[in-house]
Amino acid sequence: MVCSAAPVLLLAMTLPLVGPPVARASQPGPSQAGGESGQQLDQASGAGESVLLSVYVQLVFSDGSWPAALSRPLPLPPASASPSPRTLTGLSLTTECNVKPDGFTYCACLSGYQWNASICSRHQLCQPAHNHRPCGCLAFSPPAAGYCQVLPPDPCLLPPCSPGQPEPETWLQMPGHTLNLTLLTSQETTNLSWFLRRHTGSPRPIPLRPGPQVSLTSSQGQAVLSIRNVSHEWEGEYVCCFEAQGFRWELYQVARVPLQATDVARLPDQLSISCATSPGFQLSCCIPYTPLGYMASWSPAEGSEASSFSTPGDRCLVLATQHCPAADITYTCDLQSPGLTPLRVPVSVTVIQDGDTTCPEDSAVVAWNVTKAGRVAQAPCPVNRTGRVKRTCGPDGTWGPIHSSCTDSRLLALLRRAQLLWAGQGWPAEEVPQSLAQLLEQTEVVSSPSDLLALLGTMTLLAKVVADTGTPLYRSALEALLKTTDKVLDMDTSSLWTPTQAQKPSAASDLLLAVETLAHSLCPQDHPFSFSLPNVQLQTQLLTPTLPADYRISFSTQPPLGTDSQTLTGPTGY
Known part of the structure; x- marks a missing residue:
């Protein structure tokens, strides 16, 4: 019996055969605690040859450790037909299983091995996916005899291409350019699909399909995913899923897309200030969450205090200046990420001087400060709304109409x-x-x-x-x-x-x-x-050849539409 708390190891062995092959696998040695041997060895012929034999051997260890003695050559008992001993010269672990309290046996493939697609389709996958392999771990109930099989050479996903790489590679894709991923394989592939796992929102992979920005093409030996005009909303882990050579494959690449100036929200993006009425002011710049790890700072920073805060979708850096500048000045929100060109977003501050034409303070709907003629005053939107409220100060010092782009964030x-x-x-x-x-x-x-x-x-x-x-x-x-x-x-x-x-x-x-x-x-x-x-x-009504000749659909016209209603007309049936 297998102890429920003990790991189970499933093995493949290499035996040099001298004379006819033995009929059964070796019994456990003294270093094996409670081992059991299973099905017969595959029959082979020849003498003095070293051949790879697939053997199912179940070994049970109470303390969860792998005895070092099993790494040494193990003598096998002689077969009755030949006195010559058989020696185990190579031992390759393929599968490690653990019996859990939930009654399932979880069997994970070791490096270079995987369950084939046929077995994978009949059993539940372990969660989460094991080492980025689609069939690297299965849950069996009841336990089943079997072991992971050696994987053929990896297909390749460009760029870059690192066959056998256990973790996905990362590469930088510049915004506005076309992202291309190419699958190279020498074998026929089936059930090919592409996914994107983004760093924000649901961890569930997002399927990719042909659209205005996405194109999928394939030819002999390769399949290409192209995404035009990429932005930070297309960065994340790309997954190529397919079947080939009897196995399921999942190849991964991580794409990072730097932010653009249009991704940075500034409030305001320009400001005019009267030192007589407003000795200090605040500027803010906000960026969406990104794994590139941007560090934000304001310049010049002398005489100012910077602080940061986060919203559900953004990170913001606020510059609070307590002193009015002596002359017009441009402040810059500097965003830096290792290995990237710094992103600098300017905010111009105009100082109102004596004799300048201005629009006066106004508290209509929004509190508007004194603003220089020809400039645009800006105010933030209420809570849960995105955008800004703007109002232009005319050349004669008269306020223009209020324009609001504030939109409900959920919409x-x-x-x-x-x-x-x-x-x-x-x-x-x-x-x-x-x-x-x-x-x-x-x-x-x-x-x-x-x-x-x-x-x-x-x-x-x-x-x-x-x-x-x-x-x-x-x-x-x-x-x-x-x-x-x-x-x-x-x-x-x-x-x-x-x-x-x-x-x-x-x-x-x-x-x-x-x-x-x-x-x-x-x-x-x-x-x-x-x-x-x-x-x-x-x-x-679906129209068919058997539709009655006198088929009609009528609509009530009562009550009649009012003259101030939005009237939309269209076909009465199809």
Whole structure:
């Protein structure tokens, strides 16, 4: 019996044969605590030859250690047909197993070995993945006789190419360039797919598929992943998964992408200050989280105090200056990471002098300080909103209108996720229904034209994803879309729709096109479909040769739409 707390080792042995091979493996020696020998040796012929034989030997050690005596040649008992001894001259460990209290036996392959794809498909994988190998560890219940097999030569993933490298290599990819990964293999591959595991968000690998930024090509002996115009949102660990030579393979490369100036948020990005009314001021620069380990500093720093703080998605460095500068000056937020060219982002500070034309202090909606004519005053957005509020001081010292780009952070996150999904990063069948459900929830937070534009942009991108990938939608996803549309059409005309269409004249027609595209993607089994709300009515029917000749669909026109409503029209059926 195997002790539940003891490790089990599965071995492969090399025997030089003198005369006919023996019929069974050696019995455990005195240094083996409770060893058991298993199946017969593979039959071979020849005398005086050294051959590799696959042998299943189960050894049990109460203290978990590997006796040194087993590394020395072990004599085998002579076979009855020949008095010549057989000597074990080579011993290679392939597999180490442990019986856990949960009743499973966890068998991990040692370096250079792996379970083949056939065995791997029939058993549960250990979690987490063992040494970056897809079938490096399996859980057996009950325990099964077997051992990991020697791996053929590694395929190669460029750049760089380090066959046998246990950990993924890292290389630097400059922003705006094209990232290329090439799989080289001399064997036929099947079930090839690419994934990206990002350093932020869910640890779950993100599937990569063809899109505006992603292309996948393959030819004899190689497969290429190309990603155009990369940014820090494409950095992480790339995984190439496939089957070849009876094994599952996972090859890894880590790509790091430096930040660009556009990734740095400055508040403000320019400032005019009156030393008479504001002897001190604050500047801040914020960057997204990145594994490149940027160190931030402000220059010049004399007479100032720097402090840092973090938000859910950013790290910020704040410069607090207690003294007004004597003349115009440019402050620089310096971002440095080892081995990279420093990234320097300027903020210009203009000092108001006697006789300068200025706009006075104003507390309308936002507290505006005295600002020099021709300059733009800036203020931060409220909590949970991203962007900034701006107001221009005219050349005659008159304040211009207030312009706000503040957008609800949750709506912006949905928009960015939809942008990456359309680009080729993600799984449409799963993420499109999730995003439609979340959009319905977020309609309640729409309070500005920028919010409405973010919501409409997300719907438009999701429609493009569905159209490009042929992703079908189930009834629940389409209902969420139509409920969202109904609420969007109920939004206030003067404060939301009119300024939104002033910024983007195609906003209403884009919404109509997105709704029609998504409605056309309803799964065949969910037809016929009927849905009615005050602003939205939809009826569908799959047209077949057996459709009655007098088939009709009618829509109620009561109550009639008001003259101030957002009116969208489209086909009555399809």
